[in-house]
Amino acid sequence: MNRVVVTGIGLISALGNNLEDSWRHLIAGESGIHLYQPFSELRSLPLGLIGDRPAEVKSLTQQAVTSALQDALLVAPLPDCGVVIGSSRGYQAELEKMARWMYEDKENFNFSTSPYPPIPPYGLRHLLQVGEPAQRSGLPSPPPFLSSLPHMNAIAAAQIIGATGTVLAPMAACATGIWALFQGFNLIKSGHCDQVVAGAVEAPVTPLTITGFDKMGALAKTGAYPFDVNREGLVLGEGAAVFVLESAESASRRGAKIYGEICSFGLTADAYHSNQPDPQAKGAISAVKQCLHRADISAKDIDYIHAHGTATQMNDRMESLVIQKIFSQGVAASSTKGSTGHTVGASGALGVAFTLMSLQHQILPPCVGLQESEFDLNLVREARQSDIKRAMCFSFGFGGQNAVVVLGNGSDFKKN
Known part of the structure; x- marks a missing residue:
């Protein structure tokens, strides 16, 4: 079976208009969250905006896809390249x-x-x-x-790439980003494609989205504080993370740089509630165990966990339970949503991008916004050097959609 590596990343977030700027601000412990009032009929709220006004999905997609291709040193048209671009909100x-x-x-x-x-x-x-x-x-x-229509953003990405083969447009709430990577991963594993552009894009700052989360009591009033005893709720953020996935053979053949390897996925559903996670976290625990089993590793082989970490009461409690039940107390963990805000369907993709940078630079990113943890976890307070060989990213979506992925640092490919 083909091994799958990442050879290009295009990322835009409230922290910066490209991967390098976003990563630099993240490890400096900075936040792109500020108070805004983009709609006069709604009150001011902390938001992770990329600019001064709400962004558009179309422009974010074009920028992220173009950046990913440039980063991978690929030039369109790429007719045989697969395309998997997901979004939870799409053109809402x-x-x-x-x-x-x-x-x-x-x-x-x-x-x-x-x-x-x-x-x-x-x-x-x-x-x-x-x-x-x-x-x-x-x-x-x-x-x-x-x-x-929901699938048209993936079609737009295919037009940018000049891809005339498989085009997929997954939607899985906040688990969309990792679900998109899974579909791209499968296209390469099956031999259907040698290269796939996969990721997720989200511009969720709209009156309806804000009002909906506000009515649920899920929105923070001052900022995002994942796992903190005084956390207030989530902060909506805009963003996109798009990856060039390749078979190891294809990447080696063209001498491409490699950020890391995508090793395995775990995907489950709670079948419990439309917007509340299972308090016993059975589905999330199953997804993690499934992912470890498919990678043929144990929990002790994971050096870092990029947590979903929405800063809501229920998610952080459930996620802490998952980590405590499966992993040793010493495993490092952090959420980057205190810096970027919650980019909804793109959040898992942003998490993967930051984790790949962690693997490349051997730096643990901080849990920005955390002052006093409610949970007995080894949460990263400040960025620090660490030996990271394998990492796991969590993503949990409304409806109990659980998606996790194991990433490797690709050291064996880089040596070759």
Whole structure:
């Protein structure tokens, strides 16, 4: 079976517009989270924005995919390259804009301060009537409906790459990023592709997303503090992490640099609740054990855990239980969401990117925002050098979707 390595990474986050800047700010213990009020009808909240205004999925995808190809020294078109680009929210922001076209709430919505266009509602007929007919009618054209369907972001990535083969668009809530990597991993393992561009992109800062999480009582008021006794909840963040995956043979053949190896995955579901994790963490524990078994290693072989670490009460409690039940007390762990915010479907992909940088530089990233831990874990307070051969990333999504991955430092490939 083909071994799978990572030869390129494109990353954008609230910490920086590229992988190197984001990593540099992370290990310095900095945070990209600040107070914003992007929508006048909603209160100010801590958010991990990339710019001053909410980002668009399309532009994040283009930047991340292009950066990943450049980093891997690949030039489009790549017709035989597989494409797996996931997103939990996809073009939800565009769909919300379309809803504004149809239902204008003049009393509660201030068009003058909103990033959404001040266009009156013309109904569904005009929503679908785009392009030349709308121009002839004298009406402004609404955002095109078809280009905002969930799978179209993966199609857009394929167009950038010039890929004419397999194109997949997974959606698995906050586990989407690792699920996308799993699908890309399988395309190479099966011999279907030698190269796959895989990852996840998310621009979740929209009125509906903010309001939904707020109604659930899940949003923080001042910042993200994973595993802290005074944690308040999650902070929404924007971001993208896209990887070039290759068979080891393909990477060796073209002399590509290697960040690390993707060793195995564990994927389970709780079948418990729509938005609460199983308090006994049975599904998450099963996913970790499944992942270790498939990598043919034991828990003691893991040197670092990149935790999901959302800073919500239930997730951090459940995740701590998983670590304590399976791993030794000495295993190092941290969550990077105190720096980037929770990038929802892209969070697992960002976690993998930061973990690969940890393996490459042999540095443990800090759990930014942590002051006083509630849990008996070896949480990394400040970045430090460490011998890291294998690491595991956790990602747990709404609906009880559990995804974990084991990464190796690829030392045997690098020597060759």
